[in-house]
Structures are given as structure tokens and as C-alpha cells.
Amino acid sequence: MRNITVRESLNEAMRQEMEIDETVIVMGCDVAIRGNPFGVTKGLLRQFGEKRVIDTPISEAAFTGMGVGAAAMGLKPIVEILYSDWITLASDQIVNMAAKMRYMFGGNIEMPLVVRAPFGAGGGNAAQHSQSFENWFNHIPGLKVVAPITPYDLKGMLITAIRDKNPVIFFEHKRAYQMKGEVPEELYTVPFGKAAIRREGKDVTIVSYSMMSIHAMEAAEELAEDGIDCEVIDLRSILPMDYETVMNSIEKTNRVVVTQEANLRGGFAADIVAEIIDRGFDLLDTAPVRVGGLNVPMPYNMGLENYVIPGKETIKKAIRKALKD
Amino acid sequence: MRNITVRESLNEAMRQEMEIDETVIVMGCDVAIRGNPFGVTKGLLRQFGEKRVIDTPISEAAFTGMGVGAAAMGLKPIVEILYSDWITLASDQIVNMAAKMRYMFGGNIEMPLVVRAPFGAGGGNAAQHSQSFENWFNHIPGLKVVAPITPYDLKGMLITAIRDKNPVIFFEHKRAYQMKGEVPEELYTVPFGKAAIRREGKDVTIVSYSMMSIHAMEAAEELAEDGIDCEVIDLRSILPMDYETVMNSIEKTNRVVVTQEANLRGGFAADIVAEIIDRGFDLLDTAPVRVGGLNVPMPYNMGLENYVIPGKETIKKAIRKALKD
Amino acid sequence: MSIKIDKEVLEKFTCYTPLKAPEGMKKEEQMKLFYRMKLIREFDTTVKDLWMENKIYGLAHSYVAAEAIAVGTCFALKPDDAITSTHRGHGHVIAKGGDVKKMMAELFGKYEGYNHGKGGSMHIADVPHGMLGATGIVGSGMPLAVGSALAADRLGTGNVTICFHGDGGTNQGVWHESINMAAAWNLPVIFVLENNQMAIGTELKSVSKEVELYKRAAGYGIPGVQVDGFNVFAVYKAVKKAVDRARNGEGPSLIEAKFLRLLGHFVADDQWYRDLKAVEPFWKLDPISRMKDYLLENKIAAAKEIERVEKDITKEILDAVNYAANECTEPSVETLYDNIYADGEIIK
Amino acid sequence: MSIKIDKEVLEKFTCYTPLKAPEGMKKEEQMKLFYRMKLIREFDTTVKDLWMENKIYGLAHSYVAAEAIAVGTCFALKPDDAITSTHRGHGHVIAKGGDVKKMMAELFGKYEGYNHGKGGSMHIADVPHGMLGATGIVGSGMPLAVGSALAADRLGTGNVTICFHGDGGTNQGVWHESINMAAAWNLPVIFVLENNQMAIGTELKSVSKEVELYKRAAGYGIPGVQVDGFNVFAVYKAVKKAVDRARNGEGPSLIEAKFLRLLGHFVADDQWYRDLKAVEPFWKLDPISRMKDYLLENKIAAAKEIERVEKDITKEILDAVNYAANECTEPSVETLYDNIYADGEIIK
Numbered sequence A, B: 001m002r003n004i005t006v007r008e009s010l011n012e013a014m015r016q017e018m019e020i021d022e023t024v025i026v027m028g029c030d031v032a033i034r035g036n037p038f039g040v041t042k043g044l045l046r047q048f049g050e051k052r053v054i055d056t057p058i059s060e061a062a063f064t065g066m067g068v069g070a071a072a073m074g075l076k077p078i079v080e081i082l083y084s085d086w087i088t089l090a091s092d093q094i095v096n097m098a099a100k101m102r103y104m105f106g107g108n109i110e111m112p113l114v115v116r117a118p119f120g121a122g123g124g125n126a127a128q129h130s131q132s133f134e135n136w137f138n139h140i141p142g143l144k145v146v147a148p149i150t151p152y153d154l155k156g157m158l159i160t161a162i163r164d165k166n167p168v169i170f171f172e173h174k175r176a177y178q179m180k181g182e183v184p185e186e187l188y189t190v191p192f193g194k195a196a197i198r199r200e201g202k203d204v205t206i207v208s209y210s211m212m213s214i215h216a217m218e219a220a221e222e223l224a225e226d227g228i229d230c231e232v233i234d235l236r237s238i239l240p241m242d243y244e245t246v247m248n249s250i251e252k253t254n255r256v257v258v259t260q261e262a263n264l265r266g267g268f269a270a271d272i273v274a275e276i277i278d279r280g281f282d283l284l285d286t287a288p289v290r291v292g293g294l295n296v297p298m299p300y301n302m303g304l305e306n307y308v309i310p311g312k313e314t315i316k317k318a319i320r321k322a323l324k325d
Numbered sequence C, D: 001m002s003i004k005i006d007k008e009v010l011e012k013f014t015c016y017t018p019l020k021a022p023e024g025m026k027k028e029e030q031m032k033l034f035y036r037m038k039l040i041r042e043f044d045t046t047v048k049d050l051w052m053e054n055k056i057y058g059l060a061h062s063y064v065a066a067e068a069i070a071v072g073t074c075f076a077l078k079p080d081d082a083i084t085s086t087h088r089g090h091g092h093v094i095a096k097g098g099d100v101k102k103m104m105a106e107l108f109g110k111y112e113g114y115n116h117g118k119g120g121s122m123h124i125a126d127v128p129h130g131m132l133g134a135t136g137i138v139g140s141g142m143p144l145a146v147g148s149a150l151a152a153d154r155l156g157t158g159n160v161t162i163c164f165h166g167d168g169g170t171n172q173g174v175w176h177e178s179i180n181m182a183a184a185w186n187l188p189v190i191f192v193l194e195n196n197q198m199a200i201g202t203e204l205k206s207v208s209k210e211v212e213l214y215k216r217a218a219g220y221g222i223p224g225v226q227v228d229g230f231n232v233f234a235v236y237k238a239v240k241k242a243v244d245r246a247r248n249g250e251g252p253s254l255i256e257a258k259f260l261r262l263l264g265h266f267v268a269d270d271q272w273y274r275d276l277k278a279v280e281p282f283w284k285l286d287p288i289s290r291m292k293d294y295l296l297e298n299k300i301a302a303a304k305e306i307e308r309v310e311k312d313i314t315k316e317i318l319d320a321v322n323y324a325a326n327e328c329t330e331p332s333v334e335t336l337y338d339n340i341y342a343d344g345e346i347i348k
């Protein structure tokens, strides 16, 4: 199979789906002429024209809301918020309109809206270009929220997202765009709500998603040399969430580390821990350990930034903690 | 001491602080002429004039942002978002500006901003007038978040909030405005970050805040008749959060129920459970039990609404669960 | 017999125009305008009573005094055209041809209502008739309308979308963002501004320096006009022109239908904060009395005929109340999770 | 010797006006304008090099070509007046009298920088000098400026606030909301629109139908003017007038300083998406060359004098780089939690 980058896999997902479905449109700041500053939508304008690939004004609230209206009326819009930090601007339309309209309006509309939200930190982009808000949207019934990380999953799940009749917040990690992996040429889907076991192991379960899956794998490989056998789960989908896979794993390992890049307080890892407790308190030999970013606005200085973002070493430490006793 | 309503206690806090501090101003939709639709700001316009009590246009983003700018430049604005559901509209200014400016700008500004956010469900106000977003703001370093419930605490903590040099999101429960309690006439403060033990008990700890404290007390009183002795903690302050009081209680009871009105998934209760696990996994005889709203957009029908919002009975069930084994 | 408008009112309400049917409008059409306006009036008068009697709950906003705007506007539309609404949606539903029974059932929170009891007054919607739903967040329907117009354009349906909004709504950021986008791309959407000069207790003039709101249109390069919002024909004509333009690919327009809120903000609002003496004379502009007067004076309909229509309307509303109160059912908790997600998917 | 502007450019750039100092402006003042513009140019040219050499990181946007706007504007201010900024803040800092050493140190992420290494280019701020901080979210500085003006008004300081923003920023909701509020309450704020006709790769004309953005002012009942944004005197004069008005309690103005982005959006942008041939002739409008030419031609300064200023500037920037690179320190992790909350409070 071909090895392509995340950027290319996302691009291909949109392109191929647009080829077979004329109702799919793409919009956001600079998605057309520039093909988005990260290059993710490159070439779409040339192939599909300005009626379907739309450079918007810097009007996040209204262009997301325009996506909501268009989705209600028969299009399948893919809206991009270039840095997910600014999804704040569109949050009213997402939370109070997209997520609720079908319910409020008696089931008479569908809302096949995808909001692509590049997220995560790295590179000294400071406090307004580094955040991860997945747990905000996890809190909102009516939404689906995913954060895949491999090129294969990103392509397959973006296609799933486009075809889904519900609003999907699609988190892409900005530092992943250059990463490569095997991706089939044809159209295929990867379902929501199914986690992937990236590595089987019997000593401890590491629950991860997006960039943390990469670091979890690194940590697991290194600890393997010390004879510690980690099972690494890549959730891929946050809402719906695959607790079955997580609990099956914990049944085996009886220990769990839950990771997120977002700052820890108020984050998704807490939700996962609380659910694990609900579902299997007695399975646990030690306390679940959470890994997350430090509770600070992201500093510009890259030394500080590195200190804030959890990585392989943080995860290793957490695993050792989970293995204690 | 006088018995006054929550509405009056909040009103008095603003009035008295405005009397001694000319830099305190109040603004929001209909806070002046109408004294806010709930009557909370009644009489302030007459006493302080339109320069300090300002009816804004329906521009939540910009009038909150105006509060941010005014706070940075020497005023102490109290901004009201009439229903906290719409704080979405102002979330960019709160999350990306108010919370981060001091940090981003090298410590050269203060941000004595209060955002009053009436929240909570009840009365058939449906999906856009019933939500509780406290955990969104708990997730944001740089903010303080409080949700007191007694008239005494509401007055004292609103004064603390006004005097605090940091941005404070002040959640008031809409169904509490008519509730009465003892409130001193003079100015006083209630500190942030200190929980109140509303009822001492030895069998189980109930962690609660805002309206859930009321229901927790009701549940505790009823269960007392069955010989179950609950300790009820009213957190009052969400960020900072008083884990010391919570852990001390759990050390005694070894069982805990954590309650919130917000829909359960992605909520603050999960954060509390995860922290309790971090701090005292071994203290727990049974799994912490969470109580929260069902994960649905709030339906209009009041029968359904009642079913969604947790109350005394839900809490009693949770307590019995925590006491099992 | 003809209604006399006080000089004082005319001085303040400079956009007043006498009723005059457009060239060639048939009697039945004019009677239909009257019928729909009166149906809205009766519906919302009844809703107020029901609310005061605790039969319905939540937040309900009456469309009384604004009837000419929804009715005049929707009369310029084809059935497949769409409208977006505000928190004040009852009039929009009726004007778009909706069913008062289903709406009343919804206000009672019943399963048979438009929204299966999940939406209520503030989220009343009739999507099959192109009424894309009321919303309780001021301004939030603006981008929805633009999106609907975008869909119509891209799918080539030839439909237009009306975006109803209030003067209060004009100061929301999305108002600006939405009109700018619609203008930039010539989308088939018409922004109909229901300017009742009030937002709850806040007068427009205290929150906007330039109160002639139609003037803002020039900043976006689109036509902006102001019309007598108490005059159903005036509204119709202005909207018709804008609709024709939009259908022709010439893009959006802003129509400011100026009037005055005559009742409270919501059904139980006693308006203690307002000088009601100053409002009183404006009742002479009441769009329904004016229309009735016009029909009689111009001998378009006889008094008897109008009376019959009025009686039918009274009965229609009574039937709706009876239906909602007695024939419909409370939604069961089994329906709680329905329609959060499409195709029956349930995520708890 | 005088710079000749191509006819083609003048046809496209209709707001061109020849340089002409305001009545009575002293030589030192004119030289100061030149000095500040040139200092910005040198700073940002150096920053680009440093970025390309991986000496600084993050997102850095150059103020090159816009120098006349910040400098002309801030020259109309008193030291206590405030300005809010955009993502393109270096020029604003220098124009407001900031310190290039501290700014360079910040871009290097050093503790001695303006923001102790926590902000970087996109959040550069010099609050003591009234520069209330750059922000990376387009439009987010708008309400900040209105709030600053509100504070000035309520505290009776007599200060005005300048709100810098880009053409891209004009389509954010808060742009509209902020101007409406400022107008309604006559607040002392001047909205200075840096219209370089581009937002990253998106041309203004593709996202707004009416590109004469100053025309939007009429919708809010405030003055709106357009000036040659390459002309420091023209900017100064327009702003001065607006500042006087604002200080007089007459409320806000919108000043559209029109120019063209001559370089890439951010320092490493090679502009592959843009027809650079069409941009090329606009370099003739370069505000600094024009100013230099003007000074020489009108014998306000001799070539030598100007050369000396230029040399001093080169040295000043070199010193700043040296200071930042070699004399400053990385912030320690012990400082990580500092200044999240006031008064040394730490919440982990």
C-alpha cells in the first residue's frame, strides 16, 4: 500500500467524496486559493470550483452557522476552523444550533455537518493557537466528536464524518500533518465508536487518542525493554466512546493510564476515569492515572511549552505509577 | 438576622460594593431600565445612573469584551449573560482574552472582571435556556469559577468576585432567586476555594454545589430517618476547588457521591471523581458515584425535563449505591 | 368609518403608508392576507390567556402587532421557499401555511405537536412547510438563512430564503457576518427586519446611534429599504421586489419593516418599565383593524363576510386548544432520546 | 530624483495623496516620523531573517509596508492614550514608543522580553506605554478598545483609544458589535482600519461586495474616511482630527487607511498563491522611500543626516538582536505558573 502523509490522506478523503457526492462542499478561511495554510485542502478549488470550495471572510460564527443552514437544507458542508482555539467563536452555532436543531425541531431535519478543527500544541504558537477543546464538545449531546491520528484512520473517519447525518467535530492534530502511513487509494470508511488496539499487552492499559497515541506507543516500546507489557488503545472516537474495548482491556490488565494533551483539569481523561470507575471499580488493582497538559495558558517559549505538553516520558512515569503496589 | 431572597442578596452585594467603589460598573442586556428580567439588578440604575449601569445592545461577545478592556484599564465591570447558555457567544472573549491576557502580556495587567451567568434548568425553558457550562470554564487556566447557592454565600462571594483581580465566572441558579436565607446587612466576603460542610455525617460524603446542594440536603435529611448519616459538602467554588475538605470528609466516610445538574458526560463531577481517585483511591470502600443530568438537549415538556434533571430521589439512589457492599 | 391616525403618531411614525393592494391582487388573495393576520392575532391572544392560566409554560412571545410583516412577506413566497425565525415564531408558522393544531399541541408540550413536545414556543418549527424553526438565541437564525440560501443556490432549486430578525438582533455579530457573506456571494436571501424599536425593555435608540437601520445595507453593497411594518401590502410589495431580485441571481436585500411593539415582550410581561400612554395611540396603526377597515371601505368584502371569517378563526383556535389540551398525549420518557441523532441512533 | 508612481498604480490606488506635512510640523517631528517608520522596517526585516535562520519561532507577522499607519496614528496621541493591536503588532509597539530590545527579547522567548517569554510576537504588549497587546485571534482586540475607551470615559482620564484592525477583521462579528456600542455611547475610540486588501490569501473583494469599507461607518452614524495608508502625513491628519473629536466627547470615527500588503502574510510566506507581478509596482508607494524622498526633495533633511539616522537604526536593531540572543535568559520552569493569576496567586 502507498505511504502518504496525514495531510494527503485528509485531502484525498475530501476529494474522493466530493467526486461521488456533489452535495459535499468545503469552506473556511483560506481553504480555496491557498488550499488552507497547512495544505490540507490543496487542489480542491481547481478540481471542484469556487461554488464548492469557498474562501470565507473571517466570520467563524456565521460561516459555521451557514454550514448549519446548508446542512439542514441538503448540502454536506465541511467547515474548517483553522486553529481549533477559535472554535469559541463558532461555539454558539455548534452547541446551541447544530447539536440541538434536530431534537428541538421534532426530528424533521438532518445535520450532516463536519467541522474540521486542527488542534494541539507545538512550535511556539502560544496561548491562542495551541488548545484542545474536545471535552467541551464531548459535553454536548447531539454532537459527535472524533480525533483519529493515523493517516488510515483520518481518511476513513473523515469519510464517515462526511456521510454521517449528524454534526461531527473532527479534531486533527496540527503536528501530525507530515506523519506518514499506509492508506488505501480507494474510498473506505472507518466507523465511529470503535477504538483500535495499537499494541496488545497484559500489564497495563494505556487509553489514548490523537497525538497521545503516538507517545503512548513510544512509551510502550521503551518499557517493553524493561519487561513491562503495555496495551495501547487508540480511542479514535470520543463521542461515541468505545468503553467496551477499554473495559475488556482493563479486565485483563487491571491497571490503566488515561492520556490527553489538553490541560488536565476539566478534560476528557477525567470523564474516562469516572466512567471506568462506574463500570469496573473492582477490576482495578491501582488507581487509574491521568496524564494531561499542565493547567496553564500555553506559553510561547518552546522550553516551557515542551514542559507543559505531555509526551513519552510523562506517560512512562504514569505507567510506572500505575504499576506500583 | 434578616431573611432575604437570593435576588435581594445579589442586588445588595452589587449595590453596596458600588457605593464604596466607583470603579464598579454593571452591564448587560436589560440590566438597567428593567433591572434584569429576574430583577437582580433592580434599582441600580436609579441609584448609580446610566454611566455605571448600562443596558447593552444584544452583543454578548463585544459587551463581554468591552468588560475585558474596561477591566484591563481600571474599572471593575460586572457583566451579565442573562442565560448562561449564551455564554457561548462570549466564550472567545472569556477564554482567549480575559483568561490569558495577564499571562500572555507578561503580568502587566489585572483583569477584575465578573461575568454573572444565571444557569440551570427548570420551568420548561427548553434546550437553549437550561444549560450548565461550569466545566467548560473549569477547563480554562486563568479563570476562577464559582457557583454558590445560599443567599449568604451569594452575597459574600459576589463581593469577593468583584474585588478579585482575576476574571470570575459567577454562576447563579435561576431557580434559586426566590429562595430565602439569613444575610447580614453589612458588606462581607466569603472566600473562594473553601467548601462548606452543610451537614456532618459519617456514612457517606455528598459533594455538591449550587442547586444540587439543596437536593443533597433534602436527600440527607430523608435518609437520616433510615439511619443513614450523610455528610453534605457545598463546594461553592469550582475553581479554585477545595479538595482538602472533600478528602478529609472521605477519609472519614470512605464513600462519596458527586453531584451536578449539568448533563453527566464531560461534566465537572467526572473531574472531581478523577481527582478524588488521584488523591485517595485507597480511602474508598466503594466506587464514587456520580449524579448528573441525562445526556440530552433539554426537552421543553416539563415531565421530560423533570426526568432529565437530577433531584433528591436521584441523589438518594446514588447514596444507596455508594453504601452497597 | 375609516380609521384616523393621530397627527402625533404620524409625526413619529414617518414610514406610514396608507393601505393599497398591489395592482391586480384578487379579492381572495386580499381576504387570505386578512385571514392569516387575524389567525395569528387570535392564536397569540389565546396563548396569552392559556399561559396566564398556567395551561402552557416556558417562554412564549406573542406576534401581536407584527402580523402584517410575516403575512405580507410569506405571501411573496412559493411554498418551497424557506424562512428562518426568531424567538417570536408563531406568526411565522401561520404565515408560512402551518397548522395551528400542531403548533398549539407543541405549546402544550404534547407529543403530537410539531416538535413532539421537545421544542415548545421558542423552538416552534415546521420544516416541511419551509419554516426552519424558531430559536431562543437572538440572531442565531441569521447564518442559518444564509446557509439555506447557499444550499438553494448550489442545488439549483431556485428557492429563496427569508431571514426574519428583530431590531435587537441587528446588533449581534452574526447579523453583520451573515449579511456580508450573503452579499459577497449574491445569495438568494432576503433579510426582513421586524423593527419594533424595542428589545425587551431596551429601546433601539439607546443602543444604536443610527436608528434608521436600513441604512446599514449600503455598507454591504446591497439594497436597503424601509417600509410601514403595520401595512401588509407595503411589506408584500417590498418583499416581492426583493424576492424577484434574489431569484434572478441579483443577491440579497435588507427590508426594514418598521412598527412598534404594542404588547409586552413576552406573554406575561406587564411592561411596568414602559410609558404605555405613549404606546396607546399607536394601536390605531394595528395592521388588522387597518386591513379590515380597508376591505370594508373599498367594498372588497362586506361586513358579514368578514364576520364569518372572524368566527371561523375563533372556532379554528378553539378547536386547536381542545385538540392540544384533550386529544393529545404527553410524550413518554421512552421518547426522551429520540431525534438527538439521526436514523434512530441513540447515544446515552 | 522624486519617486514616480506608475499610472497603472494610481488608477488602482485612487486614494493616493502626495506627501505634505501638516501646517507647522517641525523638522524634528518629521524626522521622528521617518525614524520610527524606518525602525519598524529594520526591525521586521531582521525578524524575517532571524525566523528563516531558526533563531525565532512561532508565528511572526511583519509590519512592512504598513509603517505609515501605526506611526502616523500614534503621532497623533498623547503618551497616556491607548492602542489595541492585531496579530501584526511589532509596528504598533514601536510607533507607541516601545523598546525594541524588550520586543526582540520577547521574540527570542527570553525572560527579559516584554512578556517574559510567554507571549511572543503574536502577543507582544507594552501596557505601560499604552500598547494593550497583540492578539492572534482576528477581531478580538475590537471590544478591548471599546472597553478601554469606556474606562477612560468613566474614569475621566481624557484619554482616547485607537483600535487597529485589518480588512479581514472587519468581517468579524465583534467589529460590528464594537463599533455600534462605541457609537451609541459616544466613546472616545478611533477605529483605524489597516486595509491591505488581503487576509492571508483571501482578497477583500472576494469576501465583501462593498470594498470601500469606510462606507460602513454611515450605518452606525459615525464619520468614516478613507486615506492613503502609505502616506504618514495623511494618516496623521485624519487620525488627529478624529482624536480631537473623540477627546471632545463627540464619539468614535472609522478611518480606513488603504494600502496594499507588499510582503507575505507572515514572515515565511512566499506568496506562491499571489500574482507578485501585480504587486511589484506598488513598491513605488513604499511609505519609507516616499518619506525619504519627500524629506530630501523639500530639503527638510540632507542626505547625510538621513544616512546617519539609518545607520543608527541599523545599530539599534543589531544591539537588540545581540541583547536578545546573548544577554537574555530562557525563562525557567519555576516561572511557568507566574502571572496566570494576579498577586502571585497560583492555582495548579
Ligand SMILES: Cc1ncc(C[n+]2csc(CCOP(=O)(O)OP(=O)(O)O)c2C)c(N)n1
Binding pocket: B029, B058, B060, B082, B086, B089, C087, C088, C136, C137, C138, C139, C165, C166, C167, C168, C169, C170, C194, C196, C197, C198, C199, C200, C261, C265
Ligand atoms: C443572545 C441573546 N441575548 C439576549 C437574549 C434575551 N432576549 C430575548 S428576546 C430579546 C429581545 C430581542 O429583541 P428583538 O430582536 O428586537 O426582537 P423582539 O423581541 O423585539 O421581537 C432579548 C434581549 C436572548 N434570547 N439571546
Ligand SMILES: Cc1ncc(C[n+]2csc(CCOP(=O)(O)OP(=O)(O)O)c2C)c(N)n1
Binding pocket: A029, A058, A060, A082, A086, A089, D087, D088, D136, D137, D138, D139, D165, D166, D167, D168, D169, D170, D194, D196, D198, D199, D200, D261, D265
Ligand atoms: C478568528 C481568526 N480566524 C482566522 C485567523 C487566521 N488568520 C490570521 S491573520 C488572518 C488574516 C487577517 O487579515 P487582516 O485582518 O486583513 O490583517 P492582515 O493580516 O492583512 O494585516 C487570518 C485569516 C485568525 N488568526 N483568527
Ligand SMILES: [Mg+2]
Binding pocket: C166, C167, C168, C194, C195, C196, C197, C198, C199, C200
Ligand atoms: Mg425588537
Ligand SMILES: [Mg+2]
Binding pocket: D166, D167, D168, D194, D195, D196, D197, D198, D199, D200
Ligand atoms: Mg488585511
